[in-house]
Amino acid sequence: MTSRSRSDDDEKRTEDFHAVQNSPLFCRPWTLNGISPRLIESHYENDYGNALSSLNAITAELEALDPATTAAAVIHRLKRDEATLLNSTLLHELYFASLGGDGRTLPEPMAQAITRDFGSVKRWRDEFIALAYALAGSSGWVLLTYVPRDARLINHTAGHEQSLAGGIAILALDMYEHAYHLEFGANPAAYVVAFMRNIEWGTALERYHNAVKVEPPPRLRQKQFADLPSITVEEVKGMLESRKPVQIIDTRPRHYSTRAHEIMQGAVWRDPERVDEWIGELSKAGPVVTFCVYGFHIGCETAVTLRKAGFDARYMVGGHYAWKAIKGPLTLLEDTSSSGPGPIMERIQQEEPSADPPLE
Numbered sequence: 001m002t003s004r005s006r007s008d009d010d011e012k013r014t015e016d017f018h019a020v021q022n023s024p025l026f027c028r029p030w031t032l033n034g035i036s037p038r039l040i041e042s043h044y045e046n047d048y049g050n051a052l053s054s055l056n057a058i059t060a061e062l063e064a065l066d067p068a069t070t071a072a073a074v075i076h077r078l079k080r081d082e083a084t085l086l087n088s089t090l091l092h093e094l095y096f097a098s099l100g101g102d103g104r105t106l107p108e109p110m111a112q113a114i115t116r117d118f119g120s121v122k123r124w125r126d127e128f129i130a131l132a133y134a135l136a137g138s139s140g141w142v143l144l145t146y147v148p149r150d151a152r153l154i155n156h157t158a159g160h161e162q163s164l165a166g167g168i169a170i171l172a173l174d175m176y177e178h179a180y181h182l183e184f185g186a187n188p189a190a191y192v193v194a195f196m197r198n199i200e201w202g203t204a205l206e207r208y209h210n211a212v213k214v215e216p217p218p219r220l221r222q223k224q225f226a227d228l229p230s231i232t233v234e235e236v237k238g239m240l241e242s243r244k245p246v247q248i249i250d251t252r253p254r255h256y257s258t259r260a261h262e263i264m265q266g267a268v269w270r271d272p273e274r275v276d277e278w279i280g281e282l283s284k285a286g287p288v289v290t291f292c293v294y295g296f297h298i299g300c301e302t303a304v305t306l307r308k309a310g311f312d313a314r315y316m317v318g319g320h321y322a323w324k325a326i327k328g329p330l331t332l333l334e335d336t337s338s339s340g341p342g343p344i345m346e347r348i349q350q351e352e353p354s355a356d357p358p359l360e
Helices: 006-015 037-064 072-097 108-118 121-135 188-197 201-211 233-241 272-281 297-308 319-325
Strands: 141-147 152-158 168-174 247-250 262-264 267-269 288-291 313-316 330-332
Touching: 037 072, 072 141, 072 168, 108 121, 108 152, 108 201, 121 141, 121 152, 121 188, 141 201, 168 201, 233 319, 247 262, 262 267, 272 297, 288 297, 288 319, 297 313, 313 319
Parallel strands: 247 267, 247 288, 288 313
Antiparallel strands: 141 152, 141 168, 262 330
8 A cells, every 4th residue: 555645645735725526326226206316326426527627627727827928708607617517517516406305395484485475385386487497498596596686586597607696596407408319208297297296395405504605795884873763765756646645855955955866755855954944844753864976974864863853863875876777766856845844945046155165
């Protein structure tokens, strides 16, 4: 037997450090209902195996080159192929892990999550199957994915070159022809039915539980206003559409508003530096919403001032541009009327300050 030194082992680990290791089959092929071991074996050996070996070959090639002296086009091609093969490898592993159970019976927590996000398990199933049928004769994947940003599950299709940014897939159906043609031929619908019958919901639930632990992308936090009540642009839009009484104050700075041509429909502009002059126009009987350009400190500070005076005030997250981003209705600034008690909005006289202060 050849002896190996510790340095030999360290060198070997370094060489293989970025190699993607093979994952054994997650499912037991002989237990599947309507899907033969032969189909799973061929799929695993040929398609998954080829993707894995090609991925490692590309990885080795990338690590061997010098990015400083290699043509950018070569690096781009290799990185593109690496991403495609890595996606294929990961999706195949998820596909095999999705098989091996009784697809008709969902664990209660999984059924509750699906019902919450799709309305019912049947509606989820119908949509998932429809996406699979749409790929019949074509190629791609049907995925059930958890999106941390919105804390919800969605169905979607994908290819090896696509991914849902930030999403965590918990169930995968391979609709590439190699996944079913050996056994189902030109009848992909029968293959889809067989897949649905064999879903392993227990491991899907485990992946879901892991997925929900992932925090959404961090949002901007203004520590000085952490306890200040806020309201989203969608909530404000809903209030206006339902004609709920609300007083909306545009507190964009004067130097900004003098150059503005539009204002949120239903809002009235007031100078944030002269709150004492217009606070008497507001009614304490109804809620007040303040906003500035981007939803930072000016709208917040105005809301703080109003709350100290006894008003039910909160600031609108994202400000004027968040309202525009959701395509909220706008009107010309000079045509805007007050949303509550107070005079008709008058166009501010143009002023040219020597130096513009910050927008927020």
